[in-house]
């Protein structure tokens with residue numbers, strides 16, 4: 062996938078995760094899962110926290126202004142105008158970046174959270190713009206606006222959905238059945254509205270804040286591929302991380318980058334990755 066012209070090379074081009082999985086109807090609610098008797102669980106006593114910072118190499122590009130045409134409710138919500146949310150950053154960090162363990166976990170079993178992830182439409186914008194959700198976890202989609210939206214998810218490994226929410230405070234629930242990073246959401250009524258979901262089958266994911274920092278908690282020792290994906294900026298990179306030892310005898314962490322496509326990764330290594338007791 063080509064890098065966008067003129068962008069700083071903070072992350073290599075996106076390596077999309079394309080998983081071919083049959084998708085079941087996802088309106089009925091996810092099926093209940095029963096852990097197998099011999100399910101392998103992470104031992105919290107010997108697991109650690111991985112922290113890092115996605116740093117911006119260069120100057121943060123300006124976000125494009127949004128043309129809030131047509132819908133008076135949307136214009137009223139942004140009297141001073143609005144810009145896209147593609148680039149978020151401060152103090153040399155890059156926000157809205159999805160970070161997750163892409164490989165290396167093996168056969169651990171993780172319960173799916175019973176609480177839904179919430180995706181709001183407020184001020185004719187999706188909130189949050191980037192979020193993570195587990196396979197089989199409900200996404201509660203809310204329309205907080207006094208105007209109608211439609212919610213159009215455009216996955217490749219999951220079932221596409223597209224439905225209207227004409228009523229304020231309307232709530233609908235959907236879920237995904239297969240891992241996929243990232244799934245784009247859009248509103249066909251307001252073409253500037255977009256959100257991105259990272260769908261993973263384990264709990265080790267995070268979205269960086271404006272400062273670029275992230276934390277992955279209770280990670281067992283091992284060697285992992287971490288993917289750092291700024292989908293809205295169309296760039297990503299992967300890193301090999303080895304977490305060695307068990308508490309209290311933590312060992313130094315090794316970290317190296319894998320060149321995904323562009324070779325522009327050297328300055329985008331997470332500034333800090335530690336393995337320490339949670």
Ligand SMILES: [Cu+2]
Nearest residue numbers: 210248250251
């Ligand atoms: Cu809309």
